[in-house]
Amino acid sequence: MKLDLYVDYQDKIEKEYEIVERKGKGHPDTLADALGEQLSIYYSKYTKERYGAILHHNFDKVGIMGGQAKIEFGSGNLTQPIRILLNGRASSRFGNELIPVKELLINETRSFFKKRYPMLEVEKDLKILYEVSDGSSPGAVDSSEGTRHYWFSPRDLNDLSELKFLANNDTSMGCGFAPYSTLESIIIEVEGMLNSQEYKLNKPWLGNDIKIMGVRFNKDIRITMCIPQICLHVANLEEYKNNIEGVRKDILRIFSEYKDYNFELFINTRDKYDSVELYLTFTGSSIETGDEGFVGRGNRIGGVIAPFRTYTMEGISGKNPVYHTGKMYCVVATDIASDIYRTTGHKCEVVLIGQSGQSLSKPWKTLIKFEGDESYKESIHEIAHNRLEKISECTDKIMENGYILA
Structure with missing residues (x-):
């Protein structure tokens, strides 16, 4: 199988600035x-x-x-x-x-x-x-x-x-990348800690509709967060304030591990203590108060929203795990990117485009943005070829929640 593959060799993929958002698991x-x-x-x-x-x-x-x-x-x-x-x-x-x-x-x-x-x-x-x-x-x-x-x-x-013949069900595209940037890693780590069972063992007040937005300009990182509290476990306003300050200290400990960066943290900027307008909830999520959520409006493949990365609007959760073009190409693109990074040590982003009715294992176009030179050309082509030939194996991994789809 010969791939229609184009590699864009670049000196540097990561920009001097980036924006990264994650909608926590209760959003x-x-x-x-x-x-x-x-x-x-x-x-x-x-x-x-x-x-x-x-x-x-x-x-x-x-x-x-x-x-x-x-x-x-x-x-x-x-x-x-x-x-x-x-x-x-x-x-x-x-x-x-x-x-x-x-x-x-x-x-x-x-x-x-x-x-x-x-x-x-x-x-x-x-x-x-x-x-x-x-x-x-x-x-x-x-x-x-x-x-x-x-x-x-x-x-x-x-x-x-x-x-009999595994074909694309749609004309669509999928994309993936590796590795996470520093800001992406921080945001995933912070939300993951706050929403972990271990962290919540002695914090029953902590809700799961946690939202994080981060902006980086060179080495300066600013992060703003919304952290809900569950009213059944919060006795008064003073307790609410103390809970936030306790979480703030834990987040700053994570920041302190990234010594090359300068941080500024904002939490619940909409709170008004004088009029007692707070992010206080019954369930820990805004689903209880008129807010709405739909598949495909949140995190992308990998669990973040990163608008300066190669990006697809495809909402992949809930789609068929056998032949849906957008879903299968997002997960196999992620596998290709991970393999390239693991093999070469260089960052990359992968885009796969499929034509409806044509072979799922033979994308119409394959585009790879690679932070390196043409000396890696053979390895890149071999990795992409091998992964696409085995694309049907992605189905079992999807069925075992082996990918971070959102």
């Missing part, structure tokens, strides 16, 4: 991504075990629409339910057997929220709007003899065309 957009992906994995494992293959589906249009809550120091409750839009498409039949898609997805959705928000009574506090369909994409002409008519209701495995 509505990140929750929507996580829910869409969990539903895809659950459905994929169910159908593979039962029918021998992952059936056609996509849950990349899932949405979370906030409820309403009453908040006081030491107490709180939901006054209106959180609305969950289960949207997308899924095979509802295999042969003569009906698949209980609605029951499967609703039960898994309730489990998803109960695990993350034990204070919720999921039967009462979630209002699930079920809009999943089994309509085929364009191509199922009535007079045709192809398998497109049976895309979401296969008669048997012979109707799954990807088992």
Whole structure:
């Protein structure tokens, strides 16, 4: 297989400035991504075990629409339910057997929220709007003899065309990079610490809808954060303030490890202590107060939003893990970039572009931005070729949550 591959050799990829954002795991957009992906994995494992293959589906249009809550120091409750839009498409039949898609997805959705928000009574506090369909994409002409008519209701495995020829389902692109920049690493480390089970063992007040925005100009880094507190575990305003200062000290300890950089940290800049307007919540997330989240509006592949990097708008969570162009090309591009960096020690960014209906393992165009010279050309081509030839192996890794999709 000969790749249509172009390598842009550069002296330096990283700029003198960058902006990096991460929406923490309790942010509505990140929750929507996580829910869409969990539903895809659950459905994929169910159908593979039962029918021998992952059936056609996509849950990349899932949405979370906030409820309403009453908040006081030491107490709180939901006054209106959180609305969950289960949207997308899924095979509802295999042969003569009906698949209980609605029951499967609703039960898994309730489990998803109960695990993350034990204070919720999921039967009462979630209002699930079920809009999943089994309509085929364009191509199922009535007079045709192809398998497109049976895309979401296969008669048997012979109707799954990807088992014979793995093709792009769409004209789309995916991208990946390696390694993380210093600012990206810091932001991931800080959010990861604050949202870790270990850190929260003695901080039950700490919510998970943590948002971080960082800006770097050369060696000067400014970071602003939103950190929620859970009202059931905060007795008064003084306690709220002390909690923030305790977290601030822990974050500054992380900053102190990066001795070549100058830092400035801002936390909860919207708080107004005089009028007691605070980031105080019942659940620890803004999903309780009207905020909304949808798949694809948050973090990109790798878990950050970095607008000065090679970038795709593709919302990959919840998409089919076998043949969806945007998803498969994002994860394999990440693998290619990681292999190149590990082999050469040089930074790189990878873009893969696919044409609908053409081979998934043979991108229409492959573009690689590489911080180095042409002496690495052979290694770069070999790595890209080997990874793309084995692209189907990415499916198992996706199914085991082996990639940071958002």
